[in-house]
Amino acid sequence: MNLAANQLNSNSKPLKESENGAFIPSLDTVQQVDNAEREFRRASQSKSERWTLRTPTKRDIVARLERVSLEDALRLKQCCSAFRVLTCGTHTLRSYPTFRCKKLFCPDCAAERANRLSRQTEAKIAEAMQTNKGRLCLLTLTLKNAATLDGGLSNLKKAFTQFKRKKVFKERIKGYFGGFEYTFNPKTNDFHIHLHLIVLRGKFWNQSDISDAWRDVTGDSFIVDIREIKDAGKGVKEVCKYVVKSNDLMKMPDEKFLEVVKMKKGTRMFVSGGCFYNVKLDDADETDENVFSQFADLTEGDACPFCKEELFDVFVDRSQHIGLHELNAMPNIVKNNSS
Numbered sequence: 062m063n064l065a066a067n068q069l070n071s072n073s074k075p076l077k078e079s080e081n082g083a084f085i086p087s088l089d090t091v092q093q094v095d096n097a098e099r100e101f102r103r104a105s106q107s108k109s110e111r112w113t114l115r116t117p118t119k120r121d122i123v124a125r126l127e128r129v130s131l132e133d134a135l136r137l138k139q140c141c142s143a144f145r146v147l148t149c150g151t152h153t154l155r156s157y158p159t160f161r162c163k164k165l166f167c168p169d170c171a172a173e174r175a176n177r178l179s180r181q182t183e184a185k186i187a188e189a190m191q192t193n194k195g196r197l198c199l200l201t202l203t204l205k206n207a208a209t210l211d212g213g214l215s216n217l218k219k220a221f222t223q224f225k226r227k228k229v230f231k232e233r234i235k236g237y238f239g240g241f242e243y244t245f246n247p248k249t250n251d252f253h254i255h256l257h258l259i260v261l262r263g264k265f266w267n268q269s270d271i272s273d274a275w276r277d278v279t280g281d282s283f284i285v286d287i288r289e290i291k292d293a294g295k296g297v298k299e300v301c302k303y304v305v306k307s308n309d310l311m312k313m314p315d316e317k318f319l320e321v322v323k324m325k326k327g328t329r330m331f332v333s334g335g336c337f338y339n340v341k342l343d344d345a346d347e348t349d350e351n352v353f354s355q356f357a358d359l360t361e362g363d364a365c366p367f368c369k370e371e372l373f374d375v376f377v378d379r380s381q382h383i384g385l386h387e388l389n390a391m392p393n394i395v396k397n398n399s400s
């Protein structure tokens with residue numbers, strides 16, 4: 062067992078993005094999938110976030126969800142429970158779950174969303190910053206607690222629309238993009254919704270002036286935060302790592318949890334504008350499948366571009382292990398064509 066684990070560790074070293082963007086783990090297939098997925102998730106998560114996502118687990122959320130909606134619980138359970146893998150035995154050319162629930166409260170889909178956003182945005186940010194001078198800052202705008210999620214979200218969106226039209230905003234902020242996040246307070250039984258933005262600040266704008274301007278449009282909310290960030294990539298992950306934390310889900314009474322589950326599909330949870338107008342979270346176009354689009358043409362029987370070995374398609378069923386983070390258990394493997 063230890064020997065195997067050591068072997069895996071030594072083999073897993075090259076598991077990082079190569080120059081051409083491919084994930085090239087060199088591992089035995091089963092562990093390969095697990096590790097690739099684990100690395101995929103880790104790429105965007107700090108140690109504390111990983112901990113947050115680990116406790117409670119997706120299994121806990123499924124159990125919690127079964128109390129309010131069996132149908133949604135089943136979908137969440139099926140999400141990321143099986144994978145298609147195209148591999149030569151050493152290199153993974155493609156690996157993606159056969160089904161994703163795409164719910165914002167799903168830990169697996171939230172991690173994928175954050176990863177996807179970082180992939181999509183880094184180049185765009187760098188490009189925008191070549192022609193626009195300023196400091197990258199993380200700006201957080203909050204709203205006084207909201208009794209309902211839908212109501213609070215729409216109030217925050219309205220307030221932000223007014224806010225960005227203000228002269229003082231236009232004078233100081235050259236570009237912005239970011240996402241909504243909410244927490245839940247069980248004591249007051251309401252949601253706390255905020256908007257995390259990455260902004261390119263031209264002229265200096267201090268926190269108390271921002272607070273005044275924000276109170277101007279909200280009437281009663283004035284809690285804001287602005288701080289410079291050094292690393293754009295980290296900032297992106299910061300603003301889009303999750304929409305709601307698992308911990309908060311577990312604290313909600315049934316009717317509030319149901320609100321989260323039944324949130325309208327396609328509710329916009331991302332904003333962008335100014336010189337960052339083309340930073341978008343493209344939910345429609347990108348799937349797990351075409352993350353590996355550079356190998357889209359390859360199929361079973363073709364030669365691996367890295368080692369020339371023959372590629373084969375593998376179906377990995379992990380339905381006994383809910384969620385990508387339950388990594389200790391061994392999945393069952395079914396080879397389609399074990400030739």
Ligand SMILES: [Zn+2]
Pocket residue numbers: 137140141161162163164167168169170
């Ligand atoms: Zn999911």
Ligand SMILES: [Zn+2]
Pocket residue numbers: 149150151152365366367368369370
């Ligand atoms: Zn290979």
